[in-house]
Amino acid sequence: MALASRSNVATIDEITTDATVEALNAALSHHGITPDRIVAVHYLDGVYVANGPGPRFRVLFWI
Numbered sequence: 001m002a003l004a005s006r007s008n009v010a011t012i013d014e015i016t017t018d019a020t021v022e023a024l025n026a027a028l029s030h031h032g033i034t035p036d037r038i039v040a041v042h043y044l045d046g047v048y049v050a051n052g053p054g055p056r057f058r059v060l061f062w063i
Contacts, residue, residue, distance in 0.1 A: 011063040012039060019043060019055035028059070037062045 017027040024041070027033075039060040046054040 012060050013063050014058060014060050016044070016056050016058050019057050024057050024059070033059070033061050 015027055015031060015033075017023045028038075039062060042058040042060075044056040044058055046052060046056070
């Protein structure tokens with residue numbers, strides 16, 4: 001069995017943004033991420049301590 005060459009290996013990256021549709025769309029547009037490259041969008045609860053981040057979306061996408 002032949003091993004996959006490095007050029008055939010797909011890479012996944014991630015971004016996080018505020019948990020609003022507007023912020024999500026702005027981040028996707030800013031990074032040039034098209035719908036066919038999105039692997040998953042995860043909702044992350046906010047941290048409820050002083051100055052903790054609020055709710056966020058974590059987006060995994062193909063590079």
